Amino acid sequence: MKQQPEFEAIPSGEFSAAAVAQCYPDLNADMVDLLTDVDPQPLIRAEVDAHFDTIDALSYLDDVMTADDPEAASAAFEQLVTGEWDGEL
Structure with a gap:
C-alpha cells in the first residue's frame, strides 16, 4: 500500500502556502505568474x-438631524x- 507523504499543515487542517509550494510546485508557479501580472489597484x-x-x-438625514454634534x-x-473627503469628521 502506498503511503501518503507528510504534508505541512496549519492547525486548522488547511494547507499553508509553504505546503502548497512544496507539494504542488507547478500550481504554485502558475499562481505566482498569475498574481504577478495583476494590478490590484483598479480592482480595489x-x-x-x-x-x-x-x-x-437621504437615508442618513435622520441620523444627521438627531446627532449629538449636528x-x-x-x-x-x-x-x-459630494465625495470630497477632507480626512476629518
Whole structure:
C-alpha cells in the first residue's frame, strides 16, 4: 500500500502556502505568474466604488438631524454626498 507523504499543515487542517509550494510546485508557479501580472489597484477601486454607489445619502438625514454634534454630522453628510473627503469628521 502506498503511503501518503507528510504534508505541512496549519492547525486548522488547511494547507499553508509553504505546503502548497512544496507539494504542488507547478500550481504554485502558475499562481505566482498569475498574481504577478495583476494590478490590484483598479480592482480595489472598482470594489470600493461599487460599495459606495449603493449608499443612499437621504437615508442618513435622520441620523444627521438627531446627532449629538449636528455640525460635525452635517459636515460628514456633506462629505458623503459630494465625495470630497477632507480626512476629518
